[in-house]
Amino acid sequence: MLETLPAAGRIAPPPRRRLAVAAPCVVAGLAAMALWIAPAVLDTFAVNVLTRSMIYAVLAVTVDLLWGFAGILTFGQAAFFGVGAYATAMILTALGATPAGFAAALATAIAAPALLGLVVGWLSFYHRSTPLYASVISLVVPIVVVQLIYAGGESTGSSSGLVGFDVLPLEIAGYFRLAALVLVLVTLVAWILVRSDAGRALVALRDNEARCAYLGLNPRRLQILLTAALAAVAGLAGFLFANASGVVAPENAGFLFGTELVIWVALGGRGTLLGPVLGTIAIDYLAANLSGDLPFLWQLLLGTAFVIIIILLPGGLADLVGRLWRVLPIGRRTRAAPHLVARVAAPEAAGTGVPILKVENLAKAYGALTVLEGIDLEIRAGELVSLVGPNGAGKTTLMRCLSDGTEPFTGAVAIGGTAITGLTPNRIVGLGVGRKFQVASVFESLSVADCLRLARAPHDGLSPVGQAETLGLPQAALDVLRMTGLDHLLTPPTRLLSHGQKQALELAMVVALEPRLILLDEPTAGLTKAERTTIGTVLKALTTGRGIAAVLVEHDLDFVREISSRIVVLHQGRLVLDGTVEAVVGSELVRTIYSGGAHG
Amino acid sequence: MVKWSLLGATTLALGATTLALAATAAQAADSKPIVIGIPIGLSGANSVVAPSVVQSAELAVEEINAKGGVLGRKLALEVADDASGAAGAQKAFDSLIYQKKVDVLISMETSAARNAGLPAVTKGKVPYIYTSFYEGHSCNKNMFVDAWVPEQQVPPVVDAFKAKGAKTYFLIGSDYAFGRGMLGFTKSYVEKTGGKVLGEEYLPMDGSDWTAIISKLKEAKPDALITSTAGGAPNVTLTKQLRGAGVALPFANLALDEGTAKSMGADADGVYLSASYVTGIDSPENKTFLAAMQKKFGAELRTPNDLSVPEYEAIYLYKAAVEKAGGTETAKVLEALPTVSVTGPRGTIRMNKQHHAPLTMYLGQIQKDGTVKVAGTFKDVDPGEQCPKLQ
């Protein structure tokens, strides 16, 4: 039953794909080998300093994943690092250099920060939390952790830190190799992750958290899990640090160290992984060599460079190198487009008699201003209901109330018999609601294919290691793509698309969710006549053919007349008419409203 | 111009041996200088006091080199910034030990920085003379300390207050190892000598609002107040707020030095401090030392203090130990260090088997003009049991 669309039949040979996954592994292997030999060549000082720099670079990778990819600016990685380091030092002080001691230290150094990460994640991310709030929390965490360390007395060594505990029986070169191995591995895993389909979800979170939620992804859970997972990695780095340096101090957990990590990542180039790794190692090594020569000037130079980079070169030095690189006439590969494959939608459960959407006495007010009042509405499978009314009638507000149960409203909204009050958008998507926004809401830095794949994530999942070679979409979504020509534009980032193409893409994404109820806020705004016809055809096919219900906010009455099975008129927050196309379009009331309303 | 002499009896007694050894050493020892590493907080919290420490080290080296050096070799200094913290100290110690390949480390540092450097000292097998007063009980076979610990600093203060009739005390400090260590010892000493501690309160090091603690102090109505904050900013902040609240109790500040007292202005008037060095020590060695500092640094001079003078003396202690050991070999120097002594601005200093030094302590009181009046001298106060395991 799978049908491959010839239009999308861009053949991407599988061997090259395997190479794309294999290449980083080979590079990582070479890097690991080079670093394995390095201690034989370098002097003790360099080996010692670079060991620490590489451990810090592991932290830089975690900061880059959080900030550069997922858009969470964090100063808190230092706290997780410190917790890992202190857990190690405290356990090794108590248990000594026994296998059980090391095992317990390693386990705690990973588990304790992960748990703390969960708590911090819970504090930082909730429905409608702001990125700024998350950043400020990430600033509070290290402060609290350091205060606890100070107050810890003998057990934490207070301000003096802990020293003299037993460590792994390795020589200086051994620690260097261990740190190098961990750094290469962490970087490699991060590299594979961000280039995988799951990695796209991180970028999607950064680009457009709301769209993620309206694709049924739970942004909160993703952010919390990411925070906890990377806290665990930071804890592992802390374990390494405590062993390699033989000492832990409060400043290892402090927010100043946290800001330093951000500075290194920014200078190296956020969102590039290699930039932060190399930036951290270079800056830390340089600092070690310059210590004593220009203590105050060093900070001044670093601070100035940081401000300038942030303003003029947000991509950091990696961006600069990248630009130079691109000038060179060396062939660059673009991501190959996946094969588009039609996916047969699960058969719709036969009508149970329960309306898909049931709204009872819905009302909403902003302060003293009543926006919606006494709305009653029922929509059943296969209906295409157009919502019309002048600007300010409350159409978009109504759409919002139907798709976000956390909007403060009174009355009841039920999707397929389930009340949505208090449910976040992603849960409502789970009930079978797809929403297309008035202003096209897509992921600006992702490709068209990636956007569509994210829309399929609730159904098909996302690979955390690679890029799937096929992209299975419901026929209706394929139709949208084909009719708008997007099937030939799967690889460029969506920010390069035209306004109409973005609208079409968003529609395709919503359709790809296979919703039972689809909410469309002016899907044809800014589209050409031909594109409108296309969308009309798709909608008709969806509703009459597949039994989906649709609510359409639309100004274009001709379009409405063509495709609607029912029309609802909203005026000054009240539902004033609800009937067949003929009844509504012919009514006196609509003519009055529209002649006063002044638009079409 | 060097008018200051080594009077160490041991050194003199062993002079003959030294000479004999010097002959063999001279063959091995090339003209390469003996390098002294100074990891110190040129930036960060210690940057206020660090220049004075470096200055006194420079004077010691200049004096020794002018007299022909040590075993015929010149002394040289390598200074590295530790940013007053653990991470910086790791870099500074690594740089000095592995890159500059120093023969010895002699410096004052925060406890965190000292601890952070100790693993490198052990691995790199260099002797380390720690020249900062601290909370005590830091033990490492490579490390010696020629500055005071609570056992030496606190008794003069408490004894003086007791003599004035104080029975009840209130203790305020910064929440860190030194603050807690000092006040913890103070509390036990007060109780041992029959006094009573009415309250012991701490604020985090970067805390800036002492209001609640000061109100508690006022309600407790003690006879005397003893504070031990972090140096510099917290000390000034607490003193300003104490004075602002009208606290006029007998007040001893265990973290106060002469320089900080000056920046407090009138707020420091009448405050007691306890130190192993104050500029007003009336001894020929101190006067000579001050004159030499003044001559060498002139307008650039940073007032010598309880952190810079131990550095100066520690370099002479190291010189004596190297001469006794007949070279800079670490094991021999470490063996020699507890057997030599020098007489410097603070008097005769000899470190003991537990790697700490009995010291003469001075009780001082800040005057209106910011100078310190010596109100009492306590000869050779013992550091007590610091590192019994090292013996």
Place this chain on the structure above:
Amino acid sequence: MLLTLDILTTAAILFIVSIGLLAIFGVLKIINFAHGAWLTVGAYCAVVTAKLGLNPWAALPLAFVVGAALGGLAEHFIIRPLYRRPLDAILATWGLGIVVGQLVTLAFGRDVQMTPNLFAGTIAILGVEYSAYRLVALGIALAIGLLFALTIERTRLGLSARAVIMNETLARSLGIDTGRVRLVVFMIGAGLAALAGVLLTPLTSVDPNMGVSWLIGAFMLVMVADASYLALAAACLVFGAAQVLISTFVSPILGSIAIAVLAALVLRISPKGFSRA
């Protein structure tokens, strides 16, 4: 009684320290991480005033002018290019804070500076001897609050600022020069921060890092207040009281992190903070 005075004066000092940050947060929607640097600059204005032999109170206008002028430069060269990248603006202001701190260090040294006392001694009030300056600070906080309220409610600038706070796009479409409003507000915010720096000198050590210890508390208060000066006053009272009470009855160490932790929890539970109340 002592407790009541402690709470009131602590709240007053918190208000003085955070009002400049609030102005900037409200209009520009960014947390100015260089706030601590401006406090420091203000305090050093007091040092300079003393060195010039002027009346210590002359430091107040001087600090406001210096702070506002530097604020204008910072807004123009650093904040404006980052208008659409608010998180980057935070980072850039943090970097700016480092730079200013180092410049102050290079100019004045790392040492603690001596400043003249603005108002020494104690006053007997309601049966207790209380720090005169803290009471003066309470009065100053009220005066600053009142002036701020008048500016917001009664002037053209205040009207524009309120419009920008509510809806910047709409404000622009109404012909308000929002760029100018942002500049002026940033200057005022920076000026107020510098002013606060002078007012802190009798209470705290003056050194290049002095601002940092006040930063986090101010951030949290402003986040909770969410662009409303009345909410800020309420937040200062509530969290100031929490700090004093926890310090007095539990532990000063917990007290000193009380504001940050409680404010974080309040925001987690009620994301709009105090501004709704």
